[in-house]
Amino acid sequence: MPYIELKSLSFSYPGATGSVSALEDVSLGIERGEFVSVVGKSGCGKSTLLRLLAGLEAPSSGVISIGGESPGPGRGSMIVFQGGGLFPWQTVRGNVVFALRQTHRGLGRAEAEERAGALLEQVELADAAELYPYQLSGGMAQRAAIARALAVDAMTLLLDEPFSALDVGARAQLQRLILRVWENAPGERKTVVFVTHDIGEAMLLSGRIICMRPRSVAGELRFKSPAPRSPESCGAELEAARERLLALMNGGGHDGE
Ligand code: ADP
Ligand code: MG
Numbered sequence: 001m002p003y004i005e006l007k008s009l010s011f012s013y014p015g016a017t018g019s020v021s022a023l024e025d026v027s028l029g030i031e032r033g034e035f036v037s038v039v040g041k042s043g044c045g046k047s048t049l050l051r052l053l054a055g056l057e058a059p060s061s062g063v064i065s066i067g068g069e070s071p072g073p074g075r076g077s078m079i080v081f082q083g084g085g086l087f088p089w090q091t092v093r094g095n096v097v098f099a100l101r102q103t104h105r106g107l108g109r110a111e112a113e114e115r116a117g118a119l120l121e122q123v124e125l126a127d128a129a130e131l132y133p134y135q136l137s138g139g140m141a142q143r144a145a146i147a148r149a150l151a152v153d154a155m156t157l158l159l160d161e162p163f164s165a166l167d168v169g170a171r172a173q174l175q176r177l178i179l180r181v182w183e184n185a186p187g188e189r190k191t192v193v194f195v196t197h198d199i200g201e202a203m204l205l206s207g208r209i210i211c212m213r214p215r216s217v218a219g220e221l222r223f224k225s226p227a228p229r230s231p232e233s234c235g236a237e238l239e240a241a242r243e244r245l246l247a248l249m250n251g252g253g254h255d256g257e
Helices: 046-053 092-103 109-122 138-151 168-183 199-205 231-249
Strands: 004-013 020-030 035-039 061-066 077-080 156-160 191-195 208-213 216-222
Touching (some): 020 061, 020 216, 035 199, 046 061, 046 077, 046 191, 092 138, 199 231, 216 231
Parallel strands (some): 035 191, 035 208, 156 191
Antiparallel strands (some): 004 061
16 A cells, blocks of 8 residues: 555535535555655646645545545644745744744753754755744745754655745755755655646656646656756656656646556
């Protein structure tokens, strides 16, 4: 049984003029330690899928389980939204300390401060520890949000277009950071579900790409070469992948390897 399992999952948002169906009969499995991207056009249900995985919404029908449990806050997964979602009234360090103490009962302030410092070093934000969110660039805020997600020590990281508001340079830096975090997690590798509308980003980072069409999964694609993939090192594989993904997104192609 895969670590994350969705079986015939459907979800509708309630609305004043009737409910809006966002996902219909989605089934998929994700193994522990996998780095999976989810791509698809705007409005096809990517964020909804992540919200269900985070336990922020409950399925209208079907089953969803992570490690054999239904998802929920504090149950081993952590969602990182675009923009970071930091508490504006706390410093960067304060945000990380808060996350640490929320999730590690009995952790003293001094030790939390120390661990927060180490996490901020890991995301190259040690110099910004005492700044408030409004003082940060987009890339810095996103790095702080990643440090906070690491503080929670979640086995599963759910990332919803985390880099889409960033300029090219900051984006490339953070893409490498997230790969490092995934590869070098102490003990077991984290499971990463990475939502992006950028096919290039998905192809650079993930071992598998799940491609969505409105409300459902259109198909998927697995890479043979390890990430990060550059056009120099695996141009032919990337070219073929791009064509297949575009075909899937636009309704052509068929499912299968
Ligand atoms: P994506 O992240 O792929 O852009 P979403 O998951 O945000 O797509 O949205 C999927 C569908 O659900 C869209 O039709 C969107 O309009 C609808 N939707 C999203 N959030 C809500 C909401 N809070 N209330 C009603 N409909 C929503
Ligand atoms: Mg979205």
